[in-house]
Amino acid sequence: MAFKPSAAKKNRGSTEGTLNMNSMMDILTIMLLFLLMSFSTEGSLATKSDGLTPPKVLTKQKPKKVLAINVSTVHLFFKKDAIVDVDKIIAQKNSFVIQELADKLDEEASRAIELESKFGIEFKRELVIVGDSRLPFNVLLKVIITCGRNGFANLRLLGNLSNKADVLGI
């Protein structure tokens, strides 16, 4: 009796196994969006830089997005523009007011007051100082005094949240 050829083998098509990447794509898209969002919300507050390492702080208080002044070891930045050199601030002996910063803050305060009167957006006089941990007190004090004299009395000092052992070295 003739052997009957296998129907299963004969009709077996060459099926190619393809990986379903839809779920992987979903995960990666969410991750990418999350990372981009976190960059856009925190980018203006703290930007990673060698010359601008904020001090370590112990007090836990979540920062909000407010007007920030960045003071690196080299420049003082107002809205990402370097407006004055730190060496110049240190050398300034006759006054506690940094004129370049005072002019910028004055402009900003006038704009905020105008917005308050026209659209009712409250001018909270808030400002955060993002300074390098190695800055001398001399510079910090001049920045604080300049901010205070130009309508920004609610000042905050931004730092990186850390633990006691790390800060005090115990």
Add this chain to the structure above:
Amino acid sequence: MAFKPSARRSIKVESTELDLRPIMNMMCILIPLLLSCSQFVKNSWLELNLPPVGGGSSSSSEDKQDKPKEEPRKVGLKLVITEKGFTIAGNTVVLSGAAGGGPTLPKLSDGKYDFEGLDQKLKDAVKAIGGKGFEDERVIIITAEDVIEYQTIVTTMDIIGASAVKELQDPDTKKIVKQPWFINIGVGKIVL
């Protein structure tokens, strides 16, 4: 003439799936790049309220004219940071160190500031001035030499904020709420 069968019958329907591999490749590069650029740190901030321009008196000019007010008692607590250590002073008194002279808390033998000692001294100071009727009992002014680093100032502010607490009753919930004793930490310069 025989009818020729349509050529369409032999057309195979090919699957038209989107080729996601190039997008996947791009994603696999972008995500590690963003992760490597990011800093995994939590930010926090310290409040620093400046007094309003023109003095902090809340009384009106009429009050001043009508009745001569009693001069408020002020303790004027100050913390001076120098390269030698911490000095705690009030309007009338300067706390001397263990050796008699010099700063109240000299630097430790390893060259670090004595933050633990500062915490204790501030607790003692709060015990001494608290409830004695000083108008500015919850105010402290930090001042420092020009060269003192920002990190030292911030750590000092942290220690001051955590050193002592004041218990207050919430008027709405009647619950006891703990608040840092020094609610007004200022930064200033002593002009001699």
